[in-house]
Amino acid sequence: MAQAVRHDAMRARNLAFVLREVRSHGSLTRASLAEVTGLTKTTVSKLVADLLEAGLVVETGAVRAGERGRPGVEVRVSGDRVAAVGLEINVDYLAVRVVDLTRRVRLRLTQAVDNRLSKPMDVIGDLRRLARSALAQAEGTGLLVVGAGLAVPGPVDVESGEIHNAPNLGWRNVPVGAALDLGVPLRVENEANLAALGELWFGAGRADFLYVSGEIGIGAGLVVNGALFRGSRGFAGELGHVVVTPEGPECRCGARGCLEQYAGQDAFLDAVADRSPFAHGIEAIVAHLEQGDPTTEAACEKAGWALGVALSSAINLVDPHTIVLGGIYAPLFPWIGGVVAETIGGRLAQMRATAPPVEVSRLGSEAAALGAAGQVLETVVADPAALSERLTDRRDLGPR
Amino acid sequence: MAQAVRHDAMRARNLAFVLREVRSHGSLTRASLAEVTGLTKTTVSKLVADLLEAGLVVETGAVRAGERGRPGVEVRVSGDRVAAVGLEINVDYLAVRVVDLTRRVRLRLTQAVDNRLSKPMDVIGDLRRLARSALAQAEGTGLLVVGAGLAVPGPVDVESGEIHNAPNLGWRNVPVGAALDLGVPLRVENEANLAALGELWFGAGRADFLYVSGEIGIGAGLVVNGALFRGSRGFAGELGHVVVTPEGPECRCGARGCLEQYAGQDAFLDAVADRSPFAHGIEAIVAHLEQGDPTTEAACEKAGWALGVALSSAINLVDPHTIVLGGIYAPLFPWIGGVVAETIGGRLAQMRATAPPVEVSRLGSEAAALGAAGQVLETVVADPAALSERLTDRRDLGPR
DNA sequence: ATATTTAGTCCACAACGTAGACTAATTCGG
C-alpha cells in the first residue's frame, strides 16, 4: 500500500476481487457473489459485465436449480481467452507449457538436451524456437498469450532478467531476459521459487509450505499464506548451503559441510559410482534401490539424515506448515521420506506440538514451468482492468 | 487484499497514505503532499483537515519561506494526542514505556525483579500495577492511550494472547493477555520479534535486517521491506535451535548441537564458572573480558563462531540485508562481532558478492518494549479513520 | 506599486458504489 486510491483503482480492486472469488469458488451466480464480496447486487452485476466483456469469465448455460425462486446464472473463469507461457531451462531438458486462465495445461513441449555442453546463446536460441512454436499454436486456437515466465536453475535478478550464476549450467551473468525476445513480456525467476509456486497453484493446493527442489544443487521456495517469500534481495531459499556439519567436506561454494555435499544429486551418483554427464543417473539410482542395493540404500539414509538436519534448521527459522520434496527427491521419496521425517521429528519434538509433515511433490519436473506460467496468469487475476485496457487499446489501434 | 473497496475504505486508505507521507517526510505542506501522493490539492486539503480535527497532525506555525509565491503551512505528526504503552516481561526486569505518535518516549518505568522465582500471576500483578501507573500519568498529560503491546521471552499465540512456553521464565500456557486487563486493547508478542520492530522504528531505521536477540535463549526477528516475517504459525525466528553441530551437546529442546548450547547466555556463564540466578552475569563476563581473561575470550571466540555458522544458514535461507546483534550480544559485541562477521564472510564469500554486514543494536534492553508500543502506533497510522470514529463515538456517548 | 509565483479553497462535475423499487423466472401449495 504505497499508492493513493482513486475511483479507477477502487474499481480495479473490486474487479480483481470478484474475479478471484469466482476462481476460488469454481463458479458463482451474481447473487452469491454479492453475498461473498459484501458488494451490492448492482455493483456485482456491473463488474461481472466488465469481466464478461473482457472474456475473462463466461456464463455457464446451466442454471443452478434446487431451491425456490428464480435460478441464478453462474459465471466461471474462462479458459478460452487468456493464456500464459511457462518456460524452463534445466541441465538436461528445455520445457514449454501453455496454460490457460483456468490453469488447464493446453500445450506441452519438452526437448531433451545436454545444456552443459552448449553455449548459453545456443540454448536460448533452441528455447526461443520452441517457445515461438508454442506461442503460434496457442494463438492459432484463439488464445491471447499475455506473457511468459522462465525458470532457470540459479539466482536471478528479476528486474533485469539476468542470471547471476547457474553453476549447474556453467552460466554466469547471462542476460536471458533480453536475449530471449518472444514478443510478450517475460519474467525470469529461480527454478526453486517457481516450482514452489507451481506446487501452490497446480499441486496439492496448500498455501503454506517449503518446497525443496533437489537437483545438482538444492534450492527451496517458501510459500507463506499463498505468497512467495523472496528475502531482501531475492536470494532466499538456498537450502543447499545450509550447514549440516560445519567442518564437513568442502563445498564448491567455498564453505564446508553444506547440505549439497550430502544430499545433492552428485552425492547419490558418487554412491553408485556413476557420474555420466547425462543426468539419467537418477533412474539408475532408483533401479539400484529397487533391487535393494545396500550401498545405495546407505547413501539414501545419509542424504535423508542430512536433509532432515538442514530442514530442522529451516523449520526453526521460517516455520513452514509443511515440507514438500520435489526434484530428484520425488522419485527417491520412498527411500528418503521416512528418514527425513524421522530426523525432523526427532530434532523438533520438544519445540512444537507437531513437526511439519513431509510430503512428496506430485508435479515432477513440470513444477517450475507451470509455476512460471502461473505467475503470469496471477498478474492478470490481480489486475483484470489492466488487461481490459490493453485489449481496448489494441482494438483502437487495430485495422479499420 | 481480500476485501471489497467502497468509498469509505478509499477514504480511509488515502487518509492513511497522507499521514504516512507526513511522518516519513517529517513535515510537509498541503501542496507538496499533493505532489507526493498524486492526489489533487483539493483532496489533500480535505484529508489534512480530517487529520487535524482528529489531532493526529498539527500545523507548524512556521511557514516555509525561501522561494517566491505564497508560503505553505507545513503539517507534522502530533505527539500530543495519541500514545501507546509498550510492556516487557523478562527474566530479571519488567519494563514499561509510553511512546507518542512521533515515536518520542514519554515515560520510562523499569523494575528489577527475578521472575524465575515468582509465580506468573504475581509477575502479571506487578506489571499491571506498573502499567496502570504509566497509563494514569500519560492520561494526566492529555494523551490518549490507544493500546498496549507486551513482549514476552517465548512463542506466543497472538490471537489469544497466551504464552505457549517461556522456558526462561518457567511459564507454560499462561494467558497473559486475558490476565493483564489494562482497560486498553493489548497485543502480546514474542520478545525477539518486537525487539526487531523496535530496531526498525526506533533504531538504525533500515527496513531489511535480521535482529538477533541473545538472552538465555536465542531468538531472531526478521524484518523484510519494513514488515515482520512471522512464518506460517508465528513461530519463525527460533535461531537458538538452528543446527551448529548435528551430534553436538544435548540441548534442552531435545536435539543436539543447537546454537543455544554454544552461544546462549549460559554458555558464557559456564565459561566464567558463574551461574548465579541473577542475570548480572553478563556484566561479570564483560568485566572479565575487559581484563583480558583468556578463558572468557576463548568462550567468546567459540560462541561467535557458532553464531556465525548458524547465521550463515539463516542468510542462505532468508537472505536478510543486514544482521543486527542485540540482547547480550550488544555489550559483548566488541569481542564477538569480529568473529561472527569473519565466520559468515568465510562461509558465504563465493555465494554472494558481499556478505550481509554485522552490526550492533543501539537500543539495548529497551528494544522489545519500544517495538511493542510501536506496533500499536502502527495500527493508528495504518488506519487513522478508525481512530477518528472511536473519538467521535466517545464524544457522542460522553457527557452533554 | 505592479507583475509573477505559489498555496490553498471553492464549486461544478464525474466515477463509483448503494438502496430499494421493479421485473423475471422459478417452486410451492391448493
Added chain:
DNA sequence: CCGAATTAGTCTACGTTGTGGACTAAATAT
C-alpha cells in the same frame, strides 16, 4: 393449473469521494 412466495438480476435516484479549473491569498521580483 394457477396464484403466492421466493430468489435473481436490472434499473433509477442518490450519496460519497476524488477531479479540474477558477478563484482568492500571500509572498517575492522588478
